Amino acid sequence: MEKTLEAPAEEPLHVHGPLGVAVGSVTRTFSGRRGEVTALAGMSLRAAPHEVLAVVGPSGCGKSTLLELICGLQRPDSGTVRADPAVLMPQRDLLLPWRSALDNAALAPRVQGLSREAARARARPLFARFGLAGFERARPDELSGGMRQRVAFLRTLLAGKPVLCLDEPFAALDALTRQEMQSWLAGALAAEPRTVVLVTHDVEEAVVLADRVVVMSPRPGRAVAELAVSASRPRRRTDPALLALREQAMAALEAA
Numbered sequence: 001m002e003k004t005l006e007a008p009a010e011e012p013l014h015v016h017g018p019l020g021v022a023v024g025s026v027t028r029t030f031s032g033r034r035g036e037v038t039a040l041a042g043m044s045l046r047a048a049p050h051e052v053l054a055v056v057g058p059s060g061c062g063k064s065t066l067l068e069l070i071c072g073l074q075r076p077d078s079g080t081v082r083a084d085p086a087v088l089m090p091q092r093d094l095l096l097p098w099r100s101a102l103d104n105a106a107l108a109p110r111v112q113g114l115s116r117e118a119a120r121a122r123a124r125p126l127f128a129r130f131g132l133a134g135f136e137r138a139r140p141d142e143l144s145g146g147m148r149q150r151v152a153f154l155r156t157l158l159a160g161k162p163v164l165c166l167d168e169p170f171a172a173l174d175a176l177t178r179q180e181m182q183s184w185l186a187g188a189l190a191a192e193p194r195t196v197v198l199v200t201h202d203v204e205e206a207v208v209l210a211d212r213v214v215v216m217s218p219r220p221g222r223a224v225a226e227l228a229v230s231a232s233r234p235r236r237r238t239d240p241a242l243l244a245l246r247e248q249a250m251a252a253l254e255a256a
């Protein structure tokens with residue numbers, strides 16, 4: 001007798017507990033004055049709760065689009081995006097120039113309806129931990145690039161979402177400050193684990209920070225390789241295992 005075929009098993013629904021991020025075969029096309037651009041085609045990835053996932057890929061392959069999809073700021077044309085509540089730290093820091101560092105950091109709780117004082121009270125204790133003590137009243141143009149990024153990151157953290165989508169957070173910084181900020185972020189995540197999707201051009205940054213690295217093809221972007229980074233933390237960027245992974249990721253990028 002012929003057996004009835006069951007519908008293909010769907011990924012389990014996470015009714016209990018966190019889900020992390022699950023992007024399945026997503027396509028996203030933009031139509032503009034110069035015709036259509038397909039940013040993503042068949043893009044899939046997963047990040048488990050508290051996993052740090054790095055995404056590397058060439059310019060224009062749809063990385064920022066991917067993060068906006070995960071944060072619910074855009075919808076896919078086809079495919080599925082499921083994620084715990086996510087907040088985006090955008091590619092530019094977008095600090096309000098006329099507000100103090102403290103009020104910039106406190107923006108998320110403010111937007112969520114807290115009074116100015118209550119929002120400040122949430123942000124204030126974190127300033128010391130983020131190396132910003134004494135700069136509460138400084139305006140963004142009085143801060144260094146690294147400090148501005150820390151304020152922007154603090155604001156992202158204070159949104160209180162389980163998933164952080166970081167879009168090239170350190171790309172604008174000089175090499176030395178970038179390395180300091182990477183160590184600082186690793187420490188911040190060790191103290192306060194979150195699910196992170198970190199978009200970066202920098203393969204070294206990816207292997208230093210992530211549990212897993214997804215390599216994307218040129219546009220239309222999709223995942224073409226995935227590397228597990230099992231090195232223990234804190235990590236040394238000169239660790240031969242990390243150097244080997246960098247080579248592998250570079251090779252995957254070039255082959256994509």
Ligand SMILES: Nc1ncnc2c1ncn2[C@@H]1O[C@H](COP(=O)(O)OP(=O)(O)OP(=O)(O)O)[C@@H](O)[C@H]1O
Nearest residue numbers: 030031032037039058059060061062063064065066
């Ligand atoms: N709102 C939009 N309207 C029209 N086209 C868009 C829009 N957003 C993105 N695109 C196009 O989609 C493609 C992917 O853009 P996206 O910003 O996601 O790339 P990216 O990988 O983040 O690039 P980069 O590394 O330079 O930041 C690009 O060709 C871009 O021009």
Ligand SMILES: [Mg+2]
Nearest residue numbers: 063064065091
């Ligand atoms: Mg981008």
